[in-house]
Amino acid sequence: MRDEYLKKQARWLSEGQIGRRQFITSAIAAGLAVPTALTLATDVLAATPKSGGKLRFGSSYGSTTDALDPGTSENGMSQSINYARGNHLTEVGKDGKLIPELAAGYEPSNGAKTWVFDLRKGVEFHDGKTMTADDVIATFNYHRDENSKSAAKGLLSAIKEIKKDGDNRVIFELEGGNADFPYIVSDYHIMIMPSVDGKIEDPNSPIGTGGYIVESYEAGVRTLMKRNPNFFKEGHAHFDEVEFITLADTTARQNAIMNGDVDFIDNVDPKTVSLLGRVPILEILQTTGTQHYTFPMRVNAAPFDNYDLRMALKYAIKRQELVDKILLGHGEAGNDVPVNASMPFFNTELPVHEFDAEKAAEHYKKSGHSGAIQLSVSDAAFPGAVDAAQLIAASAKEAGIEIELVREPSDGYWSNVWNKKPWSACYWSGRPTQDWMYASAYTADTEWNDTAWKTGESADKFNDLVVMARSETDEDKRKEQYWEAQRLLQDDGGAIVGMWANFIHAHSKTLAHDEHVAANWQADGGKLAERWWFS
Template identity: 85%
Template sequence: MKDEYLKKQARWLSEGQIDRRQFIRAAIAAGLAVPSALTLATNVLAATPKQGGKLRYGTSYGSTTDTLDAGTSEHGMTQALNYARGNQLTEIDNDGTLVPELSESFEASNGAKTWVFNLRQGVEFHNGKTLTADDVIATFNYHRGEDSKSAAKGLLTGITEIKKDGDNRVIFELSGGNADFPFIVSDYHIMIMPTVNGEIEDPNSPVGTGGYIIEKFEPGVRTTLKRNPNFFKQGRAHFDEVEFITLADTTARQNAVMNGDVDFIDNVDAKTVALLGRVPTLNILKTTGTQHFTFPMRVDSAPFDNYDLRMALKYAIKRQELVDKILLGNGEAGNDVPVNASMPYFNTELPVHEFDADKAAFHYKKSGHSGTIQLSASDSAFTGAIDAAQLIAASAKEVGIDIEIVREPSDGYWSNVWNKKPWCACYWGGRPTQDWMYSAAYTADTEWNDTAWKTGESAEKFNELVVMARSETDEVKRKDQYWEAQKLLQDDGGAIVGMWASFIHAHSKALAHDEKIAANWTSDGSKLAERWWFA
């Protein structure tokens, strides 16, 4: 009875119906000692979102080649920016659940081949235009167009028709059933854009429906935003201003948060966690999700077009050593599939790809290759990528494979190196479902297939299985399809999935957030700007 009474008083305090003095008086009357009442009042108020202040967000991501076209967003900074300035039909909430966002509700029919999204009414873009079904349809058509370069194009190939039923109802017809479709439309590339005469006039326009309005965009340097006074979400977007600052250098990023020049940094080096943890003004935040670090080999480029060479490299890597020395234990070893035990239909019977000198030497000799193999890396790929590449070169040398590390510039890494050079370092934030992860990076139709694994018997079979599993409603059959797909990918594919890594952040103790923190992306699902506040 007392607990219920205190919860009610705490709710009233957080909502401003009573003040701190009244709450403390009520808590004492309920039997709490004065010190306990004071502490409880402080905690309640600290957990109550307050509006105001300027968030300075120091991020390891950013490039001078960045644009405002959400479809070409390549890394964590532009992703966070997309979420700050715009919205999708759905979103992954901070507790990991899928919820409507620009849609108010959605429902499926016809074996999940037809999906209807009912739009929120009264939502405005930053330019004052009211959101309608035409904006949604034009946005999706932009991403799935024949000449589209959008990273979301591969996710949307199953759409055969999009139509509207009035201004606030959008209907998607799919070529096959897809129970995961509402997850797909939450993808950060598919930020709903405003139309002009029914068309997307400028995909690089800063205009969105999000909690913040872009004031200045300096690619690879900083982006400044101000709060949108007409934001449709109640209890979100608390800061008056937000500034995203690119700090690609790990030491510079660490010093900035230690010195109070920024309020938050992502991608804390595991080696400096203890040091930052001793700073009295800072908190360390770790979240564990689906982030993984990879070394994609493009199978359309020599020497990685050779199956045995790929297998030799997969067996020449000491993955646990990578976890121990690069992540300092903040993660787990990878096994060359972008799926782990936290995801549905994880194949528990896959062979373990760990360092095996005999197997590596066998496949390397069988490949017929000789000479140096180049591995491109930069800490822009992930913190510690250069050190990880050096560890890979050292273990490969033990079996007679000579790897040359090419240190690439941080600026432009995602435009000039990743998805272009034959072998490089990379990170993936992961996706909540296998279909989404495969459609983003492994199927033949996605722009982000960074291994170019698209042709050949195994790749073609893999693509067939992904399509089959997408619409399969029998759980046993779907599991079998995903298990076979993982076997094909692990064996024949060009991805070396070396590590699954926790997200590690450092932030000022002046910042506050909900009790639950999203782990689907770094920085509270890349929505820190919308979800956090100054206590």
């Protein structure tokens, strides 16, 4: 009875119906001690969203080659910017569940081959234009175009036709059933853009429907935004201004948060977690999701076009050592598939790829290779990537394999090195479903297939299985298909998934957030600017 009474009083306090003094008086009357009542009042008010202030977000990502085109977004900085200035048909909520965003609702039919999305009415772009079905269709067609370079092109390859039923209903016809399609349309590349005569005229336009309007944009340096007064989401986008600042250097990022020059930083180096945690003005926020650190080998380039060479390297890595020394325990060892136990249909019977000098040497000898193998690396890939590469080189040496580290510049790493050099370091934030993860980075039709594993008996079978599992409604059959897909990928593919890493952030204690913090991406699912506030 007392708990219900206090909950009601707390709700009234958070909604402004009563003041702090009245709340404390009521709490004391209900039997709470004065110190407890004071603390409870402080906690309630801190958890109540307030408007105002300027958020300064220090990001480890960002490159001078970045652009506002959502289709080319390839790092955490551009992702957060897109989420702040735009919206999608659906979104992954703070609790990890999928919810409608620009869509008011959605329904499947015809064995999940047909999906109908009803759009929210009255949503405006920053220039005052009302969003309609035409904008949604034009946005998807922009990514689907045969000449498109969008990273979402592969995700949308199964769409056969898109049509509208009035201004506020969009109908997607797919080649085959896809129960995960509502997840796909939440992909951060598919930000709904304003169209003109049925086409996206300028994908680099800053205009969106999001909570913040772009005031200035300097690629890979900083972006300044102001609150959108006409944002359609009530109770979101609390800051007056948001500034995204690229701080690629780990030390610079750490100093900025310690000195109060920024309010939030991502990718805290595990080595400095304890140090930052002792700073009185800071809090450490750690979330566990699907982020993993990889070393993709492009199988269309020598020497990685050799199966035994790839297997030699997979067995030449001490993965737990990477977790212990690079993540300092803030994660777990990888097993060369982008799937872990947090995802549906995880294959628990896969062989464990752990360090085995004898097996590595055996495969290396069968490969016929000799001489140094180059590994391109930069800490732009992930915190500690260079140190991780050094550990890999040291363990490979025990198996008689020589690895030469090529230290690449941080700026331009994602456009000049990743997905181009034969072997490099990489990070993936992961995806909520296997189909989405595969369609993002492993199927033959995606631009982001950074291993180039697209042809050959195993790759062909893998691609067929992904399509089959996508439309399979029998859970047991779907499990068999996904288990076999993982087996093929782990054995023949070019991905070395070294470790699964927790998201580690540091922020000023003046920042507040909901009790739920999303872990599908870093920084509260990439939506910190929309979801947080100053207490």
